[in-house]
Amino acid sequence: MRIVAGSAKGRALQGPKSTSRHIRPTADRVRETLFNVLGQWLEGQSVLDLYAGTGALALEALSRGAGRAVLVDSDREALALCRQNTDALGFSTQVEILGQPVARAVEALAKRGERFELIFADPPYAARVVESVLEQVEQGRLLIPGGMLIIEHDKREAAPEAHSGFSRVDQRRFGDTLVSFYRIP
Numbered sequence: 001m002r003i004v005a006g007s008a009k010g011r012a013l014q015g016p017k018s019t020s021r022h023i024r025p026t027a028d029r030v031r032e033t034l035f036n037v038l039g040q041w042l043e044g045q046s047v048l049d050l051y052a053g054t055g056a057l058a059l060e061a062l063s064r065g066a067g068r069a070v071l072v073d074s075d076r077e078a079l080a081l082c083r084q085n086t087d088a089l090g091f092s093t094q095v096e097i098l099g100q101p102v103a104r105a106v107e108a109l110a111k112r113g114e115r116f117e118l119i120f121a122d123p124p125y126a127a128r129v130v131e132s133v134l135e136q137v138e139q140g141r142l143l144i145p146g147g148m149l150i151i152e153h154d155k156r157e158a159a160p161e162a163h164s165g166f167s168r169v170d171q172r173r174f175g176d177t178l179v180s181f182y183r184i185p
Contacts, residue, residue: 049072
């Protein structure tokens with residue numbers, strides 16, 4: 001697993017040591033396609049990575065010019081990987097890591113008045129939380145107008161075309177994985 005492009009291009013990321021079912025890193029080719037859809041460079045953007053796992057999505061965004069990132073996960077191994085990868089790539093001054101459940105983190109970020117141009121959510125597939133993520137992000141008003149919410153999920157979980165003020169603007173399939181792109185119209 002490596003950073004695909006940008007200032008840290010080609011740098012390796014640490015993955016889970018165990019065969020943890022809680023941490024499922026986004027494949028390099030999925031990240032590459034995802035960022036091709038978004039555009040190659042994300043100058044100065046604020047990024048939120050929910051269910052961060054290894055932190056690969058947010059760290060890829062930072063490598064491509066994003067200004068700051070907040071990584072959220074409640075799994076101890078995932079938090080250690082996020083810290084390890086952030087430090088190894090030299091992004092520690094641009095990253096905040098929140099070790100708590102996503103719902104609590106979203107609430108805390110909303111209370112702080114945080115807003116993001118780009119939000120990633122890569123929950124465990126078995127959790128089946130696409131609609132819940134859409135609701136939480138909308139209720140917390142975390143996405144700025146024109147921003148993008150991207151949810152990676154199992155192909156068997158339907159991602160609504162519209163929900164909680166969001167409209168799905170794109171969807172890509174990679175084997176058993178679907179990546180759904182949402183905006184607030």
